[in-house]
Amino acid sequence: MLAALIAGFARLVTGATASWLVEPQTARRRVYFANHSSHADFVTIWAALPPDLRIRTRPVAAADYWRGGAVRRHVGEKVFRAVLIERDGGREAALELMTAALAAGDSLIIFPEGTRGDGLQVAPFRSGLYNLARADPEAELVPVRLQNLNRVLPKGASIPVPVIARLTFGAPLALAPAETREAFLERARDAVVALDVAPA
């Protein structure tokens, strides 16, 4: 109920039109990885998913933010069911939490840049995506390109402006046998950058 309201509100504000280059399938667990420029990023992706996928999809987020305040905690834990990562908890612990969620059949939303950028450049990816791909080869890795979110709610702003956002879900990719970490992360980043569609 609350989830549907939040999803509807997010779609209304961002006006986001989602396009899928490959039709979404409900059966597989997936890792959606996207470029990151706004606090509104993950809720935009989450809201754009069909409801049956949405309830099985959990954003990976910073624990210190989502544990601050009762409302945030409730929304983060109960509505988004965020996988909360301690910033200083170490790489192993984070990977363990994420693979546990995948093992339970859930999908994840991650932002491999690690931090919000200016919306113009996509920063090099950190290794989390590679580690996930190695830990769970069955999970589909779906690149997602977010556009205009940095204009809807840029870093540091608190009031969203109703610029129309676009998001594009690309074709899933998988870790190739013997592919190096650097090569894979580069390829994954290129997949996100390549989804830069001309204004519709």
Added chain:
Amino acid sequence: MTNLRDPVIQQLLGGVFGALVLATIVGQILGRAASSDGARATVANMNQRIAAWWIMCAVFSLALLTGGIGSIVLFALLSFLALREFITLADSTRADHRALVIAFFVATPVQYVLVGVNWYGLFSIFIPVYVFLLIPAILAVIGDTRDFLRRTATIQWALTICVYAISHAPALLLLEIPGYENREALLLFYLVLVVQLSDVLQYVFGKLFGRHRIAPRVSPNKTWEGFVGGVLCATAIGTALWWATPFAPLEAAAMSLTIALVGFLGGLVMAAIKRDRGVKDYGTLIPGHGGVLDRIDSLTFAAPVFFHLTRFFFQ
């Protein structure tokens, strides 16, 4: 307050919805007759447009029948959506964010509140004077000087076209025309009817007889045949409806010709912006038509001109 029992309103609404019924029937017949793929695509798009027209006419009629407030709210909403499409297309930057918050959430509602409270003096200068100066001031205080003039002008232009110009349509309700008291809503109806008819008829004449393009680099669909046929027909209908307006027949002819011509220029200008940005439509909100701004592009030019001509000569 417009009244359903007003026979003039009944006749005008009857005419509009009668025309829609006719268009729907013709569309269905054409759909059966279309033989080539190209023809089928054209008819499918046309029928999609007709379906959207039903909804648009219903919404506009309902707004009109509530008297002033419904029309003001409707046009405020149209301005907001048009501004959204314009700013999205115009490529704002992060540094514009605060100015855009003011544009969307302060300037737009205030302009329509001014219509609502009948404060003509401030209505006519609020955006051209105060908001005009405020926007560059905000951007300067924020301090990003890259493309400063272009960014400032873009926001000012967006507000002037999408909010200020469009707000002149419901502002017709403020006019006090001797001998035409309490019927100002008919003027709004008349303006929208003639502008949109001119658009539709230009499209129809263009599809039927279009050969010579007017501005091929700006809008490949605008032809001389469509332009002349559409403008003349819209003027003829606008003249024939003189009895619903405060105008004498010749005055109605001059008014509707002016609206149609100015509206055409508005459509052309808004097409030039789309062309430059490399898109076909401003949005996707109205099936078959594109965005809100694609539908009201002619109105952005016609509304302020019609408002001021009527105010100057008839108030």
